[in-house]
Every structure is written in C-alpha cells, then in structure tokens.
Amino acid sequence: MIAGLVIIFFVFAGFYADILWFDQLGFLSVLTTQWLAGGVLFLIGFVAMAVPVWVSIQIAYRLRPVYAKLNSQLDRYQQVIEPLRRLAMYGIPALLGLFAGVAAATRWQVVLMWLNRTETGRIDPQFKLDISFYLFELPFFHSVLGFASAVVFISALVAAATSYLYGSIRVSGREVLVSKAARVQIAVTAALYLLLQAVSIWLDQYSTLTNTNDLITGAGYTDVNATIPGRAILAGIAAIVAILFILTAVIGRWRLPIVGTALLIVSSLLLGSLYPWVVQRFQVVPSAKTLEEPYIQRNIDLTRDAYDVADVEEIPYNATTTAEPGALRADAETTANIRILDPALVSDAFSQLEQFKQYYQFPQNLDVDRYPIDGKSQDTVVTVRDLNLAGLNAGNTWVNSTVVYTHGYGVVAAYGNQRSAAGQPVFLESGIPTTGSLPDYEPRIYFGETSPPYSIVGAPKDSKPVELDYPSGTDGAQQTYTTFDGDGGPKLDNAFNKLIYALKFQSEQIFLANAVNEKSQILYDRDPVTRVQKVAPYLTLDSDAYPSIVDGKVKWIVDGYTTSADYPYSTSVGLSDAIADTETPPQPFALDNINYMRNSVKATVDAYDGKVTLYAWDDEDPLLKTWQKIFPTTVKPMSEMSGDLMSHVRYPADMFKVQRRVLGKYHVTDPGSFYSVDDAWTTPNDPVSPSTNTTLQPPYYLTMQVPGQEKPAFSLYSTFIPDASGATSRNVLTGYLAVDADAGSTDGKRAEGYGKLRLLNLPEDVTVPGPGQVQAKFNADPTVSQQLNLLKQGQSKVLNGNLLTVPVGGGLLYVQPVYVQSTGETSYPLLQKVLVAFGDQIAFEDTLDKALDVLFGGDSGASAGDTDVPPSETPVEGEAPAEGGTTPTTSTGDPATDAQIRSLLAEAKLAVTEKQAALTTGDFAAYGVADKKLNDAIAKLLVLLDQ
Template identity: 85%
Template sequence: MIAGLVILFFVFAGLYADVLWFNQLGFLSVLTTQWAAGAALFFVGFLAMAIPVFVSIQIAYRMRPVYAMLNSQLDRYQQVIEPLRRLAMYGIPALLGLFAGVAAATRWQVVLMWLNRTDTGTTDPQFHLDVSFYLFDLPFFQAFLGFASAVVLISAIVAIATTYLYGSIRVSGREILVSKAARVQIAVTASLYLVLQALSIWLDQYSTLTSTNDLITGAGYTDTHATIPGRAILAGIAAVVAILFLVTAIIGRWRLPVIGTALLIVTSLLLGSLYPWVVQRFQVDPSAKSLEAEYIQRNIDLTRNAYDLSGVTEVPYNATTTAEPGALRADATTTANIRILDPALVSDAFSQLEQFKQYYQFPKNLDVDRYTIDGKSQDTVVSVRDLKLSGLNAGNTWVNSTIVYTHGYGVVAAYGNQRSADGQPVFLESGIPTTGSLGTYEPRIYFGENSPTYSIVGAAADSKPVELDYPSGTDGAQQTYTTFTGNGGPKLDNAFNKLIYALKFQSEQIFLANDVNDQSQILYDRDPVTRVQKVAPYLTLDSSAYPSVVDGRVKWIVDGYTTSADYPYSTPVGLSDAITDTETPAQPFALDKINYMRNSVKATVDAYDGSVTLYAWDTTDPILKTWQKIFPSTVKPMSDMSGQLMSHVRYPADLFKVQRHILSQYHVTDPGSFYSHDDAWTTPNDPVSPSTNTTLQPPYYLTMQVPGSEKPAFTLYSTFIPDATGTTSRNVLTGYLAVDSDAGATDGVRSAEYGKLRLLTLPKANTVPGPGQVQAKFNADPTVSTQLNLLKQGQSKVLNGNLLTLPVGGGLLYVQPVYVQSTGETSYPLLQKVLVAFGDQIAFEDTLNKALDVLFGGSSGAQAGDTSVPTTGTTTPTTGGTTTPSTTTGNPATDAQLQALLAVAKQAIADKQAALTAGDFAAYGVADKKLSDTVASMLALLGQ
C-alpha cells in the first residue's frame, strides 16, 4: 500500500510539474486539452471494449444449457474455473478495456482533427471529394472501423470460449452441436463483424488514392478500372453475407452463411488479386505509356501541389562556359555578397577568438543570417556564446552548475564576405561585454541549444547577485554577477514546489539549498526546439533553430511544419532521408513518411526568458486551421510580427530539401517523359565530404540576384545533376533551384517575392561542370596542387570550405574558400586562399577579388567583399588548368637576377611555412609580404 502511494505521488509530481511549466509559459490550455482528449478517449475505449466483452460473456453464460452433457475434460475445467468465474467475468473485460483505452487515448490527434476538420476547397480527380476527406475523415473512419472490428472479434472469441466451456457448443463425434442461444449470439456477432468489414472494404476504394504502385502514388488505370470496382462489389457481397448470418440466427441453418463466406473468399481472390493482375499484365503493360498518361498527370499535379511546388517558375538558363571580360558588371551586388566564410569550418575560430573562458562554447555548425549595416543588407555568420558546464572540470559542483553558471552571454557575428589579413573572421559583433554593429540588446542566453538541464535563478543571497554574468568587471573585479529578472520558469516559492522539482530532477539540493528561496525560479526544457514542440505538439519542427537580434532581444527562430501522409495522388517522401546531408545528421520523426508539407508556423523563443510565440505563417493551410480550432488563441496572426522579426525570417532549409527531392523527379510535367524517366535528376553529393561518404551537398544561403528576379535577395539554393542510378554518374549541372528567402524589410510587410521558387534549367547541348567535376579539377590542377602542398608542409592541414555555385556572368561561377590549420591544440582554421572556377577555367588567389579579376581578365566589374591581403603569385587562367610565368628570358644578366630573386622567394616560402607551423602570424605576414614583393620584381623583369 505504501509503495503504491509512493508511486502515485511520483506520477503526480511529474504531472504537476507539467502544469506549472505550461502555466508559466501561458500554454496551459494545450496541456489540458491533450489530457482531456486523452482521458475522454481512454474512457470511451475502455467502455467500448469492456462493455461488449462483458455482455458477450454474460449472455453466453446465462444462456448456457442447465443440463449439459459435458465430457470429463470440460467438467474438470469448469471445476477449476468456477471459483474464479466472477473474477474472470469482470476481470477479463476490465483488462481488455484497459488496453483498448490506452490504444484509443493515443489517437487523440486523429479524433480532434476529425471533429474540427476544415475543407480545403480542392477536390480529388477520381471521386471528386474535398481533399479534407482524405486528410481528416478517412483516417478517423479507418481507425474507428479497426477498433470496432477488434471489439466485435474479441467479443466473438470470448463468447465462443464461454459457450464451449459451459456446453452450449458440443462436439459429438464428427458433429458440432450448437444450442439456439449460442447460435443466435454467434450469428449476430458474425453479422455485425461482416457489416464492419463491408464498410472497411468500401473505404478501401479511397485508400487507392494514397497507395503506391510501381509507377506512381495514387489510383492508376488498373486501380480505376479493376481494383476500385472490385472493392465496391466485395463490399456489397460482405453486406449480403452479413444478412445471411442474421437469417441463420432466425432459421437455425448455417448452410447459407457458410456458402456466402466461401463465395466472399473466392470473390476477394478473383476481384482483389486475379482480375487486377490480368488487367495490368495483358491490357496496361503493353500500352502503359498511353493508358497511364492521365493518372501520371494526376500524380504530377497533386504531388507538386502537396509540396507547395505548383508555383515554381522555370527559367531556361543558357549558361556560357567562357569567362568574358566585364561579364560580372551586371552581377556586382551578387559578387559583393559572396560568402567566403564557411559556417561549418569557422566554429573553431569563433571558439579561439571569442570563447574567452572554458565554460563557454559555440556549436559545430554556425548559422547564416543577415543584418542591415550602414544601410546595406549584410550576410553574416552568427552564433550565441552558450554555456559549457563540462569546462568547469573540478568546479562542476551542484551549486556552480545550477545556481552560479546559469547562462551564456552574447551574440557573435562575422561578416560573411570578409576576412582579416591573416585569414581570421572579421567580427561585426563580438566581445564581453558585447560591442559591435547590432546595437543595444539583452545579451544573456538563459535558453539555448546547449543550456544546462536545469538552473535555479532569480534569487540573490544577502541581496547580492550570485549568477555569474561574464568574466570581467569594473574596479578591478574579475567577474560581474547578475540576478535573473524575467519570468522564465516555475517559481520555487513554497516547500511543495521545491519537493516536486526535487523529485523530478532527483536532487535533494533543490529542497535543502539555502540559495533557493521564495524568489527562485527553475528553468528547464531550455532548448528552443524542445520548447516549441511541447507547446505545439502537432508541428514537425525544422532541424535547426537560429538566433537573431530582434527588438533588443536575442530570439531563436524556429520553423514549424504541418505534415500529412494522406494527401491523394501525392508521392510520399521519407522526411529523415530527404533532409540528411553533411550538415544535418539523420534524425527520427513521429511521422517520417509524408506526402504533404507546409511551413505553416514561424515560432520564436526568447533567449532571456524562454517565452514562446507562435505566428500563423501559411494562413491557407487547412491543417493549421484545424489545429487553431483545437488550440484556440495559441497561434498569433502574422500581422503581430514586428518589422525586425520579419526581416530575419528566412525560407526554411528542411522544407527546401524536401522540395528539391521532389523536383528531382517532378520538374518533369509531361506524362510521357515522366514515364520514360529520361530526364530524372538528383542532388549531387557534397564534394568536400570524405570520398566514402555519399552524403548530399546541403543548400546554402546567399544574397544574390537569381536570373528571372528583379533584384538581389537573400536566397537559398541547391543544384541538380543527372540521376544515373545504376550507371556511371555524369556530374554535370542540369538544374539550379533557388528560393527567395527575404520575408520582408523592417516595415513588417511580408514580401510578395518571399517563397518564390525559380528553377533554372540548363541546356542539354552545353556541358556545365557540376560540383563534383569542379572539385576534381581543383584537386587535379598542377599549380593548385603545388600551392596546396606548400600549405600542407610541416604540421599543417588544408581544409576545403563549402563549394558555392552562383548564376552570374551568364554562366555558373564556383567559389570555394581554402583554410589552413596547424595541428596544435589551440589552432583553428585560417582562410588563406580562394578557389574560383567558371566553365573549364580556374583561378587560385589570396582574395576573391583577385581571383575574379584573374578569371575575368582583370576588368570583370566584380567587387567582392573580402579584405585584401598580399598576394603570393598571379595565376593566369587556362582551359583545364593553370600556368605560371617562365623564369628565363635568354638575357644572361636578367636570368641571373631572376635566379637570385627565385632564391629569395624560396626562402620566403620556407619562412612562411615555419611561421604558420609556429602559429606566429605576424612573422607569417612579413614573409608573405616579402614573397609578394619578390614575385612582383620577377614579373617586372619578365615584362609581365
């Protein structure tokens, strides 16, 4: 008894903690709605199972024959069971009802969506029903019929067992004797079961629109002309057999229902399997291209609509492969914003330059955002400086990890298109306390992706702050302390709440510590994605939240999707597979196989107080409208967004990955071409990933002007190459997908161009190298290889950054930053070189500006934003490789000067490498300058 009470109190503690958490956040209605729906369905499921089973047992028992002739075996069974009969009659229905109740409670979302369903205004092309029938009605009806069938079947089983045990059914030789009461009960139960099966078979007609065959998802020719009519006939036959069982209950003869059941089985084999196979094999297969054209077109249209791709603009792009002088003048804004800072490689640089203390950290992959600096939009690489409690080492006590070290500090942001003279990021926001171009904002990060499991804040011991704010201070102080003043978590203002959380986190210190007082709050579930998921359980969330400085606060922006697997004629996608690439690892989803997706909600989480705000982003989405009925007043209208927040909203990467996956096949809108599979594409593998890794290249955010658009915009893009499954892959570009990711300026008005997808289709006659080919050329070019080998000397390694592809200059420009990192413990990658390619031409220079000038003849009109550093040589572009100038002239005096200068250059190269290995970047710069001057003198002697 005591143990049971203890268990119940632990359960209560968990539930009460949830109430406190949701109530503090202002979303208590979300929790209570789930609980109410789950509880109601539990009782419905419990009663719906327990009552029929109980009634079935009672009828079978009460209608048993009084003087039944039982065999000795059954007589012994009765003697054993009789003392437990009453317990079994109540216990078996109760136990089955418990399982049924739990199963029913888990379906609360299906039931609530059906009760609050919203019409879509779109009808399917086969049955001409509103698509809402497939999204909301059909899943509910199928779940209901499945549950009801299970109840009836179990009721029949227990009835048969009871009647047999008490002699209503007896086996005498080869004859089975059934009493009248048992016959009526079994026949009526069988009739009810067949009625349910008839309804289920009838609904299976509609399921053909979401089933996948060898060609498409949805009903094809065979389904329409054989499977669907066959299921309608089978449903009718099942209904007739149900009537025959009722007849048996009245007249007492089993022959008719037995014959009817046999007919149903045979007919199901003929109409459900054989006839569709015959139609497919002998009618469809010989003429599939023409007969399936109508259904392929349905699949194309509805798949594109389900993934919000019906508005894709196709732009023929006759890409040239020859770099012409001045070709980049029309793309000056794009080239000025080319991001040479790779957010996947500069995390170590951020850590070494901006971490300051061992208890701070930066994530492995940083985020890309944009800010208006001096009136111009600037792409930036950003991150927050979050806590790392493991860095405290021996100081990682409960007091330190819970009460003292409670929050990270500040946003660190670097220009995406700049680097310092020695290859470091150029920060526009940095330092502790924070300084820079982002203005004044609340820098404390109490809610982040790496925040501690829980912290206790808000209490000041003896009126003195105890929470470490940042590791510097005034008047000689080494630290500055603060006290949390927001409303970020449940209050620990009474002994009961302290006890609840001591049990939840299994820490008696929460209850006993003197530093926990009436002003204390406990912060937990601090990851932004976790917080949004709890208050909006119906959303599938993007794999990456990103921080932005908005209205004087650091806000985490999280994209939320409504998804479904029940959209008619839409091809399903494995969500985890579609979004996995070199930057996003595979992850599980509650609903992984989907065939409908909308970015319906934009959510924010305040990094200081953890407040969550949901904004309705796609107001036309019927699934979101349905959930707004279920959880009213939890989602705010988009008009409530501030202008600054709107300016930082971007098109979500996970949705874009799913869309590019679909467009790899469904860019083809002609049924004949789709059937022939003659123009299928795929996303290229990331060329900078290990050769054994076939992970896809991620999409990249860049500010650029895509052909077909009127002005430059913050854009997310990806490329396509031919799908050569099972054959040798041709890594040439076939398509370029870009989406406008600028939601709007600071005026708060959503841009009409936001979400506009443009698909550049490249001509098949011209071969435009794909990312794999370009990377291979970079690696194979002799001059590039020589310079890379020089950079690799000693204990240094060369890291290739993200390979960017930009539609500029009438063709496709590739840009790749090259980083050098020594192997020391405190080393970090330094951006030293930039590789660029256009067609078959390559340039490898110290800066992007110089590389573009070399590639486009020195008068390209490009004005890239990277900071100039001394060059180490000039590369002349050639087809298929690079060349260096000759070191002989035929004049002995000049040749002698060249040889002397060459010796100086070699020594300068050695000095550079020694300085790089030692991490002495001042000496590195001196040697680099000496090498540059020497090469310039050599070129002057050569007349170049």
C-alpha cells in the same frame, strides 16, 4: 500500500510539474486539451471494449444449457475455473478495456482533427470529394472501424470460448453441436463483424488514392477500372453474407452463411487480386504509356500542389562556360556579397577568438543571417556564446552548475564576405561585454541549444547576485554577477513546489539548498526546439533553430511544418532521408513518410526568458486552420510580427530540401516524359565530404540575383545533376533551384517575392561541370597542388570550405574558400586561399577579388568585396596589421603624413600584440584597453587617409 502511494505521488509529481511549466509559459490550454481529449478517449475506448466483452461473456454464461453432459476434460476445466469465474467475468473485460483505452487515447489527434476539420476548397480528380475528406475524415473512419472490428472479433472469441467451456458448443465425433442461444449470439456477432468489414472494404476504394504502386502514388488505370469497382462489389457481397448470418440466427441453418463466406473469400481472390492482375498484365503493360497518362498527370499535379512547388518558375538558362572580360559587370552586387566564410568550418576560430572561458562554447555548425550595416543588408555568420558545464571540470558542483553558471552571454557575428589579413573572421559583433555594429540587445542566453538541463535563478542570497554574468568587471573585479529578473520558469516559492522538482530531477539539493528561496525560479526544457514542440505538438519542426537580434532581444527563430501522409495522388517522401546531408544527420520524426508539407508556423523563443510565440505564417493551410480550432488563441496572426522580426525570418532549409527532392523528379510535367524517366535529376553529393560518405550537398544561403529577379536578394539555392538510378551519375549540372528566402523588411510587410521558386534549366548541349567535377579538377590541377603543398608545410592541414555555385556572368561561378590549420591544440582554421571556377577554367588566389580578376582576364567588372577587414577597420590598402606579421606601408607624397601613418601603424601593431597577450592570460580588462588603443589608432589612420 506505502509503495503504491509512493509510486502514485511520483506520477502525480510529473503531472503537476507539467502543469506548472505550461501555465508559466501561457500554454496551459494545450496541456489540458491533450489530457481532456486523451482522458475522454480512454474512457470511450475502455467502455467500448469492456462492456461488449462483458455482455458477450454474460450472455454465453447465462444462456448455457443447465444439464449439458460434458466430457471429463471440460468438467475438470470447470472445476478449476468456477472459483475464479466471477473475477474472470469482470477482470478479463476490464483488462482488455485498459488496453483498448490506452490505444484509443493515443489517437486524440485524429479524433480532434476530424471534429474540427476544415475544407480545402479543392476536390480530388477521381471521386470528386473535397481533399479534406482524405486528410481528416478517412483516417478517422479507418480508426473507428479498426477499433470496432477488434471489439466485435474479441467479443466473438470470448463468447465462443465461454460457450464451449459450459457446453453450449460441443464436439461429438465429426459433428459440432451448437445450442440455440450460442447459435444466435455467434451468428449476430459474425453479422456485425461482416457489416463492419463491408464498410471498411467500401472505404478502401478511397484509400487507393494514397496507395503507392510501381509507377505512381494514387489510383492508376488498373485501380480505377478494376480495383475500385472490385472493392465496391466485395463490400456488397460482405453485406449480403452478414444478412445470411442474421438469417441463420433465425432459422438455425449454417449452410447459407458458410457458403456465403466461401463466396466472399473466392470473390476477394478473383476481384481483389486476379482480375486487377489480368488487367494490369494484359491490358496496361502493353500500352502503359498511353493508358496511364491521365493518372500520371494527376500524380504530377497533386504532388506539386502538396509540396507547394506548383508555381515554380522554370527558366531556360543558356549557361556559358567561357569567362569573358567584363562579364561580371552586371553582377557586381552579387559578387560583392559572395560568402567566403564557411559556417561549418569556422566554429573553432570563433571558439579560439571569442570563447574566452572554458565554460563557454559554440556549436559545430554556425548559422547564416543578415543585418543592415551602413544602410545595406550584410550576410553574416552568427551564433551565441552558450554554456558548457563540462568545461568547469572539478568545479562542476551542484551549486556551480545550477545556481552560479546559469546562462551564456552574447551574440558573436562575423562578416560573411570578409576576413582579416591573417585569415581570421572579421567580427561585427564580439567581445564580453558585447560591442560591435549590431543593435543594442539583452545579451544573456538563459535558453539555448546547449543550456544546462535545469538552473535555479532569480534568488540573490543576502541581496547579493550569485549568477555569473561574464568573466570581467570594473574596479579590478574578475567577474560580474547578475540576477535573472524575467519570468522564465515555474516558481519555487513554497516547499511543495520544491519537493515536486526535487523528485522530477532526482536532486534533494533543490529542496534543501539555502540558495533556493521564495524568489527562485527553475528553468528547464531550455532548448528552443524542445519548447516549441511541447507547446505545439502537432508541428514538425525544422532541424535548425537560429538566433537573431530582434527588438532588443536575442530570439531563436524556429520553423514549424504541418505534414500529412494522406494527400491524394501525392508521392510520399521520407522526411528524415530528404533533409539529411553533410550538415544535418538523419533524425527520427513522429510522421516520417509524408506526402503533404507546409511551412505554416514561424515560432520564436526568447533567449532570455524562454517565452514562446507562434505566428500563423500560412493562414490558408487547412491543417493549421484545424489546429487553430483545437488550440484557439495559441497562434498569433502574422500581422502581429514586428518589422524587426520579419526582417530576420528566412525560408526554411528543411522545407527547401524536401522540395528539391520532389522537383528532382517532378520538374517534369509531361506524362510521357515522366513515364520514360528520361530527365530525372538528383542533388549531387557534397564534394568536400569524405569519399566514403555519400551525404548530399546542403543548400546554401547567399545574397544574389538569380535570372528572373530584378535585384539581388537573400536566397537559398541547390543544384541538380542527372539521376543515374543507382549507376554512376554524370556530374554535370542540369538544373539550379533557388528560392527568395528574405521574408520582409523592418517595415513589417511580407516581401512579395518570398518563397518564389525559380528553376534554371541548363541546356543539354552545353556541359556545365557539376560540383564533383569542379572539386576533382581543383584537386588535380598541378599549380593548385604546388600551392597546397606549400600551405601544408609544418604538418598543417588544408580544409576545403563549402563549394558555392552562383549564377553570374551568363554562366555558373564556383567559389570555394580554402582554410589552413596547424596541428597545435589551440589551432583553428585560417582562410588563406579562394578557389574560383567558371566552366573548365579555374583560379586559385589569396582573395576572391584576385581570383576573379585572374579568371576574367583582369577585368571582372566587379568588386567581390573580399576585403581582408571591414572598411571601418582598414588602415592601409585593405589590410590590417596581421598578428605577428609585418606592418604594411604606403606613401601619400607628404613626408609628415607618411611619418604619422608609420607611427600609427606601429601603435596598431603593438596594440594587436597586447590584445593577444591579454587574451592568452585571460586578462579581459587589459584586453579591453588594448582593443581601445587599436580602434583609436585605426580611426586616426582613416582620418589621415581620407585627407
């Protein structure tokens, strides 16, 4: 008894904690709707199973022959079962009801979507039904029929077993004797089952539109002319056989339903298998290209519609492979914005330069965003400084990990197209406390991708803050402390709530610690994707949440998708497989094989207080409209997005990956060519991944001007090569897919071009090398190899960065940063060289500007913007004093000015040395002083050089 009460209380604690969490976040209706729907369906499922089974047992028992002569074996069975009869008569239905109730409760989404269904306004080409029938109604009908069939089948089994046990059914030699009552019960039950099968077979006609055959998804020639009519006939036969069973219940003859059942089985073999095979083998196969043409066209049209690629703009692109002088003049802005900083390689550099303490960390792959700098949009590599409690080592006590180290601190951002003279990132936002060119914002990161499982905040002990804010302070203090003053989690303001969470997290400290008081809040489920998934369980979320400074706060932006596997005539895509590449490992999804996808929701999570906000991004999506009916008021209209947020929303990578997978095959819109599979494409493997790794090259965000655009825009692109279907593929470019990824500007208006897909079709008579060919040529070039060997001196290793492909100069330009990393424990990659390729020509220089000049004959016509540091920090000829290096010199023609310049350069060099020493010793006060000296020296130099 006590053990049972303890178990019940543990279960209750979990439910109550969920109530507190959802209520604090303002999404309690999401939880209660799920519980209410699940509870109602559990009761329906329980009653729908338990009652018919109980009635079936009762009828069979009560109408048993009283004086039936049983054999000795059955007599012994009765003697064993009779003492347990009452328990069994109620226990068996109840147990089956429990299983049925749980199964029914798991289908709450299907039921609620059917009850709140929304028409799409588009009809299917076969049955002329609104596509909402396939999205909402058909899955519901199949679920109901499957459940009802199971109930009737199990009822028939228990009725037959009870009848046999109590003599209503007897076997005498070869003869089976059935009492009248048992005959009526079994015949009526069988009739009900067959009627259900008749309806199910009838609905199977519509399922052909989502079934996959050898050629397409959807009903082909054989389905339309053989399978669908055959299923309609079979449904009629099943209904007739059901009537025969009813007749048997009246007249007592089994011959007619037995013959009818045999006819149904034979008919199913003939109409369901043999006839479609004959049509396919002898009519379709010899003339498949012509007979299947209209059905292939249906598949092409509806697949492109389902993945939102129907309006892709296809542009013939006669790419040249010869670099001509001045060819880049028209693409000056694009080349100036080419990102040379690889977000997948510079994490270690960020860690060494900006981590500061071992209890901070950066993710392995950083994010790409854009910010207005000096009136222009600047691509940046950005991340947040999050907590790493493992770095506390012996100091990782409960108090430290729960009460003291509660949050990360600050955004760190670097120019995407610049580097320092030493090859380091050039930061436009950095330091603790944070300084830089980005707008002022709340820097504390209480909700991040690597935040602790839970923290207790908001409760200063004796009015003294205990949460470590950052590792420096004023007046000689080593640390600065703070107290969380937001509303970020359930309150621990009473003993009951403390007990609930002590049980949830299996920690008695939550209940006993004096650091927990009436002002305390507990923060958990802090990963932004986890928070969005809990409040919007109907969404499939993008694998990459990224942080942006929005309206004075750090907000995680998460893309949400509505997906379905029931869109007619649309080809299925494995979502986990489609998004996997060298930067995104395969991951499980609740619904993996999909054939419909929309980026319907943009979500934000406040990094300070964890507030989740959902915005309806695609308000025409029928799935989202349906879910908005189910969870009203949880999704805000897009019009409520601030302009600042709109300027950071981007086209999601996972959606783009699925679309590129679809367009690899479905860029072909001619049914004949599609059938011949003579122009199928695929995404190339990432040339910088290990040779044994066949993961795909990820898409990349770049600011560029694609043919068809009026001006450069923040974009996402990917390339295509021929699909060899298992054979060795020719690594030449056949297509280039780009999408306008910039959602809008600070005025709050959605950009007209956002989401516009452009597909550049490259000519077949011109061989444009693909990424694999370019990388191979780069690796084999003797001049490049010689320079790489020099870079590898001292056991340093060379790391190839992302190989970017940019449509400029009438062709396709490849750009790849090359990093060098020493073998020391505290080493990190330094950007030392840039590879550029155009056609068969390559250049390998210290900067992108120099490489383009070499490639285009010294007259590229454009400045690539690959300066060593930002202009505001460039004292002389585009280079800052390198740490440990020499100070660059210049001459203005004025000896006095030259002397001032040399003096200021010496001061700058000394300041750099002092900064490095302060960083090594962890003296952040000295670091700040040295940093100010360096900035003052640079500012004075700029004044002199501008004179």
